[in-house]
Amino acid sequence: MTHNIHITKATESNVSKLDFNNIPLGRTFTDHMFICSYEDGAWQTPKIQPLGMIPTHPAAMALHYGQAIFEGMKATVNAAGEPLLFRPEQNAKRLNFSARRMGMPEFPEDLFVEGLKKIVDMERGWIPPQEGSALYLRPFMYATEPFIGMRAATSYHFIIIASPAGPFFTKRIKLYAETKYIRAAEGGTGEAKAAGNYAAAIRPTEIAKSKGFDQVLWLDAHEFNFIQEVGTMNIFFKINGKFITPSLDGAILDGITRKSVITILEDNGYEVEQRPIKLDEIKEASANGTLEEAFGTGTAVGIAMIQAIGHKDEEIHVSDESPVGQMVMDTINGVRAGKLEDKHNWMVSVVA
Amino acid sequence: MTHNIHITKATESNVSKLDFNNIPLGRTFTDHMFICSYEDGAWQTPKIQPLGMIPTHPAAMALHYGQAIFEGMKATVNAAGEPLLFRPEQNAKRLNFSARRMGMPEFPEDLFVEGLKKIVDMERGWIPPQEGSALYLRPFMYATEPFIGMRAATSYHFIIIASPAGPFFTKRIKLYAETKYIRAAEGGTGEAKAAGNYAAAIRPTEIAKSKGFDQVLWLDAHEFNFIQEVGTMNIFFKINGKFITPSLDGAILDGITRKSVITILEDNGYEVEQRPIKLDEIKEASANGTLEEAFGTGTAVGIAMIQAIGHKDEEIHVSDESPVGQMVMDTINGVRAGKLEDKHNWMVSVVA
Ligand SMILES: Cc1ncc(COP(=O)(O)O)c(C=O)c1O
Ligand SMILES: Cc1ncc(COP(=O)(O)O)c(C=O)c1O
Numbered sequence: 001m002t003h004n005i006h007i008t009k010a011t012e013s014n015v016s017k018l019d020f021n022n023i024p025l026g027r028t029f030t031d032h033m034f035i036c037s038y039e040d041g042a043w044q045t046p047k048i049q050p051l052g053m054i055p056t057h058p059a060a061m062a063l064h065y066g067q068a069i070f071e072g073m074k075a076t077v078n079a080a081g082e083p084l085l086f087r088p089e090q091n092a093k094r095l096n097f098s099a100r101r102m103g104m105p106e107f108p109e110d111l112f113v114e115g116l117k118k119i120v121d122m123e124r125g126w127i128p129p130q131e132g133s134a135l136y137l138r139p140f141m142y143a144t145e146p147f148i149g150m151r152a153a154t155s156y157h158f159i160i161i162a163s164p165a166g167p168f169f170t171k172r173i174k175l176y177a178e179t180k181y182i183r184a185a186e187g188g189t190g191e192a193k194a195a196g197n198y199a200a201a202i203r204p205t206e207i208a209k210s211k212g213f214d215q216v217l218w219l220d221a222h223e224f225n226f227i228q229e230v231g232t233m234n235i236f237f238k239i240n241g242k243f244i245t246p247s248l249d250g251a252i253l254d255g256i257t258r259k260s261v262i263t264i265l266e267d268n269g270y271e272v273e274q275r276p277i278k279l280d281e282i283k284e285a286s287a288n289g290t291l292e293e294a295f296g297t298g299t300a301v302g303i304a305m306i307q308a309i310g311h312k313d314e315e316i317h318v319s320d321e322s323p324v325g326q327m328v329m330d331t332i333n334g335v336r337a338g339k340l341e342d343k344h345n346w347m348v349s350v351v352a
Numbered sequence: 353m354t355h356n357i358h359i360t361k362a363t364e365s366n367v368s369k370l371d372f373n374n375i376p377l378g379r380t381f382t383d384h385m386f387i388c389s390y391e392d393g394a395w396q397t398p399k400i401q402p403l404g405m406i407p408t409h410p411a412a413m414a415l416h417y418g419q420a421i422f423e424g425m426k427a428t429v430n431a432a433g434e435p436l437l438f439r440p441e442q443n444a445k446r447l448n449f450s451a452r453r454m455g456m457p458e459f460p461e462d463l464f465v466e467g468l469k470k471i472v473d474m475e476r477g478w479i480p481p482q483e484g485s486a487l488y489l490r491p492f493m494y495a496t497e498p499f500i501g502m503r504a505a506t507s508y509h510f511i512i513i514a515s516p517a518g519p520f521f522t523k524r525i526k527l528y529a530e531t532k533y534i535r536a537a538e539g540g541t542g543e544a545k546a547a548g549n550y551a552a553a554i555r556p557t558e559i560a561k562s563k564g565f566d567q568v569l570w571l572d573a574h575e576f577n578f579i580q581e582v583g584t585m586n587i588f589f590k591i592n593g594k595f596i597t598p599s600l601d602g603a604i605l606d607g608i609t610r611k612s613v614i615t616i617l618e619d620n621g622y623e624v625e626q627r628p629i630k631l632d633e634i635k636e637a638s639a640n641g642t643l644e645e646a647f648g649t650g651t652a653v654g655i656a657m658i659q660a661i662g663h664k665d666e667e668i669h670v671s672d673e674s675p676v677g678q679m680v681m682d683t684i685n686g687v688r689a690g691k692l693e694d695k696h697n698w699m700v701s702v703v704a
Contacts, residue, residue, distance in 0.1 A: 055405035058511050297497055
């Protein structure tokens with residue numbers, strides 16, 4: 001089905017002001033935004049219009065009760081300059097999973113993908129061409145109804161904005177295994193990409209950084225032992241030649257990079273087990289020399305190699321090299337850049 | 353200290369359009385709002401201006417990462433028509449407690465109280481005069497910085513809006529003891545008045561309502577047995593002449609009504625124990641006839657008498673009358689209306 005997207009073009013583009021070799025992270029936005037309002041029980045005509053301020057009532061429920069969810073994904077270009085999306089239907093599905101948990105209306109998945117294609121096609125000049133760079137896309141939905149009281153809102157905005165992102169030159173990272181604060185517990189909102197989960201992580205992450213770590217390693221809320229995830233990444237360990245990653249237990253985000261990494265590892269002959277993993281087990285593997293690699297996986301960074309994990313007064317050394325992690329990263333970047341075979345049909349062209 | 357609040361008056365008031373005998377709940381706002389911006393590491397000049405739409409960047413961090421907190425309180429009038437606030441310094445303190453947990457800047461507590469006084473003084477014509485009615489005040493703070501990335505924002509708004517609220521005619525309520533979803537766990541954000549906590553509760557509350565209950569009774573995240581709180585209220589039980597209420601365990605909001613109710617009960621010779629309470633204990637007390645009363649306490653409703661609690665397939669009967677609950681409610685309403693002695697100096701006049 002093709003939707004009628006109402007388009008108003010910006011009178012001029014800001015793209016010429018962007019230095020593609022020096023992109024300020026997270027603060028540059030493209031010329032347009034995709035916006036669709038939910039009113040009277042239905043999504044109204046979707047629009048693409050110049051990105052600009054949105055008049056917001058001070059009682060808009062998202063600002064009070066946090067009905068707000070988002071997605072994150074990247075558009076890349078292949079050698080021919082053709083813009084590509086990575087598994088966008090997965091983000092569409094996850095947005096609706098989040099919507100259900102947060103009592104918000106679902107957004108039509110075909111319109112989600114169509115809106116992404118359309119805006120990326122219009123903003124193709126903003127996609128940084130270097131491998132590892134991308135146009136970061138941020139679809140999100142929030143409650144707009146001005147109302148004081150505890151219930152689901154009756155009006156929402158679904159919006160897509162885009163921001164060019166240079167390559168992440170990530171050094172090997174050090175994690176801080178958090179034993180006081182939690183990100184999420186089963187039965188809560190951890191498996192949804194809900195705004196409140198991120199706010200909960202800000203202060204603990206500041207504390208971890210002040211102690212010299214790069215990211216928080218989140219542990220379970222009961223025993224502070226089972227490993228959940230890392231900042232905005234899922235986590236993988238290689239022990240004795242085999243990979244393990246925490247199973248989706250109801251508190252962990254079902255990462256699209258995670259599921260792609262599992263596929264790539266299996267394509268390369270590795271066994272990948274999804275199961276509960278105790279920090280104790282990682283500690284033991286580190287001590288007896290069987291912990292070979294660990295890395296985080298997520299859209300923003302791709303693959304982030306892990307050097308060490310701080311836990312209370314101990315430092316668990318992981319590894320100084322991550323050859324398999326590197327292979328996985330090169331595979332994802334290569335597929336995204338159209339240089340490697342796209343075996344699983346992950347890449348979606350934005351033009352029909 | 354007196355702050356310089358910059359005031360711009362609305363050209364005309366909407367108060368004449370309000371039918372005080374039929375106030376639409378949560379959707380009527382007074383003429384003005386108090387607004388103060390945090391920029392460059394400091395709170396800027398506070399303003400009172402006509403309530404209106406706020407231009408908001410689509411990347412405003414509150415909409416994505418949920419850095420948003422709020423307070424809720426009520427202004428009443430005494431027989432002389434003088435507007436009164438109830439323990440506003442407690443809300444100022446709790447806002448800053450929430451701010452610290454969420455990595456947000458603290459708001460000066462004296463300015464919080466001064467801003468409230470000033471706006472209530474200006475909007476005094478909006479305070480419904482009937483006992484049990486009030487002008488609901490909503491101070492809140494949220495991240496305004498347009499930024500894609502996980503960290504504390506560098507700019508915020510602190511705003512106070514006000515909405516007239518008629519008396520709550522609450523019937524005795526039935527609670528649904530939730531055994532799948534959680535509101536909060538220790539180490540999370542449950543003890544902060546953070547937007548995301550409320551979004552987490554929306555879907556479970558809808559489910560409870562669809563089963564014929566009025567509110568969710570939240571249980572702990574580990575055993576689903578320890579009682580936390582009810583909707584947006586703390587909870588009290590009277591067993592064998594004595595009161596118990598869950599202790600503040602790190603996942604429960606430190607309610608201002610809760611602490612006031614403890615004082616009123618003690619003033620009236622009741623013993624009040626704050627300690628962990630298992631649902632099992634309530635069940636047993638109901639079975640052996642020692643469960644005499646239960647009620648929820650919170651700003652919005654005041655005191656809500658509890659009839660019964662549904663737990664899995666059982667219904668725990670509480671009581672059909674709540675004489676002590678009623679006495680507590682009458683005491684709070686009487687003090688707020690200036691009719692009963694204000695022994696503890698809770699009421700604060702808005703005029704100097
Ligand atoms: C909490 C959290 N975990 C994991 C991920 C990784 O998910 P994805 O691979 O879909 O980007 C993200 C998001 O990016 C996240 O926010
Ligand atoms: C989760 C929650 N618990 C309890 C309360 C009661 O707090 P207070 O008595 O300060 O209104 C509230 C707020 O109103 C609340 O939101």
